[in-house]
Amino acid sequence: MDVGTALIAQSHRVDLSLSTAIVWALWLFVGFAGVFPGIVAYMVWLERKVAARFQDRIGPNRVGPFGLLQPIADAIKLIIKESIVPRPADGLIHLIAPVLVLVSAFLSLAVVPFAVGLAPIDPPSGLVYLIAVSSVGPLGIFLAGWSSRNKYSLLGAMRAVAQLVSYEIPQVLSTIPVALWAGSLSLVTIFDHQATFGWNAFNPPGFLAFVIFLIAGAAEVNRTPFDIPEAESEIIAGYHTEYSGMRFGLFFLAEYLSVFVVGCVATVLFLGGGAPLPFSAFPRNLIDGSLGGLVAANAILLTVFLLKVLLFIFVMFWVRATLPRMRIDRLMNFAWKYLVPLCLLNILLAAAWFEVVVRPGRVVASRWATGMIVLGMLTAGAVQLVFRVNRRLAAAAPIDADWPTVGSRAARAGR
Amino acid sequence: MARFLFLAIAALGLLAALGTVLARDLVRAGLHLVAFFFCVACLFVVLEAEFLAAAQVLIYIGAVAILLMFGIMLTRNAAGGEADLSGGWRVPAILAGLAVFAALAFGINNTVSPAGAGPWARVVERPALEPADAAWKAERSRAIDDMPRVVGEQFMTRYALAFELAGLLLTAALVGAVALAREDEAADSVAEPEPGAEARPPVATSPRPSTTTAP
């Protein structure tokens, strides 16, 4: 497990030496100012291509080969457009709001371990840091809506914040099992832990947590079916109605950056980071102290990591192309009545999994099998319990009764 | 260096606090408060308590600020009164502020440290940040390097009762808010005139608050 410390020791402690300064400068100016925005720009291109294919269109193909220069054209367009600020708006806050949202998305990338030794920083409470900085985003969204002095904006912002804070709770709670198994809040330790115990998504409580994290993550970044905040057919564009030109561009950038962040975090927390195989320390055992070994291992890790993130991003695009928008009452119900109770139960299940499998310190086949069977049944039972209780309660209250009807006995009897 | 940082952050924090008090607009005052919370988080970092800093940002900026903003959006009456703080409350507010300041100053000055040393007021020399005691030093460095775990251990052992009481307090806060909200809802529905009677005025100026809101 300590192979990662061979050459580049990623440690909680850093010193302000010249080498640190060089590494940080590289991260800041190559990573955060270059590569990440680039990735985000091409995510937009990819989304347009993917969405086009789903709708039997070709998508952007005019600017450059396959429309590859489209993001650059978009950026130029946004820059040479006039920024219109409505007269009654609170000018300063109108300016601060998109900056706040973008800063929150940027800061949350600082703790993601992309490969061994390739995390900008690794504070001991990295997970809390991650959640904390990403929780600043809703405040920016509220300020955007409030400062615009537009009823649709304010309404959209209030709805957006209500949704974001509701889904933040299940998102945060679903990361507790992961921290519990790794015994640490450092993302690097969580990443290392999965080299020994298999990917976190590959055990019953972990799988449940993974699914909840994905759903809540999609809601956190306002993707369909959770895009009520910017429901353009209902409230124009929600909180960014009064944003035009580059100021709108900042929101746009922040949104796609958050999609990237959610993909990265899900990969690190649940899919073993860049590891290509679930139960093997494969590319890490290439690290033998030599530079070549480290480079080879990190090349594999980084490639697989980005592929996994790409998969997440693609799934989000796919979902967007497939599902309609959820109604807001169902949306809030789903967060508080389904996901939160499930998360609370799942924490206890995660503790049980820890006792059965993780406590011995290495994977013992018999205990692992016992854990898979017993906890698999318990987890399925927990899901059943929450859904059944909800259906029974919903049937008693007519206003909730139409959710979820698919497959429920009441619905079949009623039709 | 640390002293300089502390002074800079404290000065910014004071400015933010002043802004909170002096801002005419409630949302702007709230925003200044957020800046102040951020300064406190920075102070925690300077004190090498990064878990607390993250928790500070998570709870105060991420959650309490949102609560504050929602509260502001809620309290404004639909008839369209002044959102600014009215002057009539200024004198009591200043008195209350001074009283809190006096209580805090008195408390801090007379606190006896856990180690049993005398009150701060009588300490002539600033205590060393890192005492020479080796065991103490090791403990401190473990707490800094692995703060979440140490905090968790303390919660579960030494402060177990306080921990459960915190849970009770949170539940009480939730129950209280629910009870109050239900009262408010009931009052609203009683005060509400018959539907349709005032459908003419545009949505935002309608005097019926419960219908001027989110669908």
Added chain:
Amino acid sequence: MVAYNYVFVGLLLLLAIGFALAPLALVALVAPRKKSPTKAEVYECGVRTHGETWVRFRVQYYIYAIMFVVFDVETVFLYPWAAAYGSLGWFALVEMTAFLALLFAGLAYAWAKGVLRWA
């Protein structure tokens, strides 16, 4: 030192702010600026805006915010518990179960009283 990690965070904060403001500065230089009273109006689907923007919102929003704060504080307790669980054992599990049960009781109360209903 562990706290030096946050020097990077501070630098990143500055970079992010710069990254957000730089294109805006460019816009101020490059983009056209033609003011007109109509353009500066609030856009509400082309209909002239009517009355105050700041309507009184429903108390539901506040309830959700309160619940959010309560559960957020809870997670701050849960994270250190999760990190320390391996070295604590059954007692910690019992304590946390009690804590979670308390909070769930709060949630159940809100649920039973019907304030979780977005109507």
